[in-house]
Amino acid sequence: MRKEYKNEILKNPWVVGIGTAILSVFLLKIFDIIASTTILLSLWNIIKRSFNFLLNFFLQQYESPLWFLLLLFVTGILALLGLLYILSMFEKQNNTSKTPPFSNYISDNFEGILYKWTYYINNNKYTITNLTPYCPKDNCIIYQDACPICKASYYNIKEDSELEILIQHRIENKMYVQT
Numbered sequence: 001m002r003k004e005y006k007n008e009i010l011k012n013p014w015v016v017g018i019g020t021a022i023l024s025v026f027l028l029k030i031f032d033i034i035a036s037t038t039i040l041l042s043l044w045n046i047i048k049r050s051f052n053f054l055l056n057f058f059l060q061q062y063e064s065p066l067w068f069l070l071l072l073f074v075t076g077i078l079a080l081l082g083l084l085y086i087l088s089m090f091e092k093q094n095n096t097s098k099t100p101p102f103s104n105y106i107s108d109n110f111e112g113i114l115y116k117w118t119y120y121i122n123n124n125k126y127t128i129t130n131l132t133p134y135c136p137k138d139n140c141i142i143y144q145d146a147c148p149i150c151k152a153s154y155y156n157i158k159e160d161s162e163l164e165i166l167i168q169h170r171i172e173n174k175m176y177v178q179t
C-alpha cells in the first residue's frame with residue numbers, strides 16, 4: 001500500500017518537474033566546484049558560454065508591429081486546429097478499421113439451440129471464442145444437456161469447430177442479424 005502511494009508521488013508530473021529542477025541545480029553546483037578545481041575548467045567555460053549564448057539569443061528583443069503579433073497568434077491557433085482535425089481523422093480511421101460490421105453479431109440460433117460467443121481480436125484477426133449453448137426459451141445456459149429452468153433436454157449441441165464454420169458462413173454471406 002505504502003509502496004503504491006510512493007509510486008503515485010513519483011509519477012506526479014509536478015513532483016517529477018520540481019525534483020528534476022532541484023536536482024539539476026545541485027548537479028550544476030557540484031559540477032561547478034569540480035570544474036573550477038580541475039583542468040575541466042576550460043571545457044566547463046565553453047559549455048557555460050554556449051549556454052549564455054543560447055540564453056541571450058532567446059532573450060533578444062525585437063520591435064514588431066501589432067498586426068504581425070496578431071497574425072502570428074491567429075496562425076498558431078489555425079495550426080493547432082488543423083493538427084487537432086488531422087488527429088481526429090486518424091482516430092476515426094483507426095476506429096473503423098478496428099470494428100468490422102459483424103462485431104455485434106454475437107448470438108444465433110442453430111437447429112433449435114441458441115449459441116452466444118465473443119470475438120478474440122489479435123492483429124486485426126477475429127477469432128470466435130467462448131461458444132456457449134443457451135436454451136432459446138429461457139435464455140439460460142444449457143447445463144449437462146438440459147435447461148436448468150424449463151428442464152428441456154438438448155442432445156444436439158454442436159461442436160465448437162462446426163459452430164465456427166456455421167457462424168463464419170453467415171458472416172461471409174451476410175446472413176446474420178446483429179444483436
Ligand SMILES: [Zn+2]
Binds near residue numbers: 135137151
Ligand atoms: Zn429453458
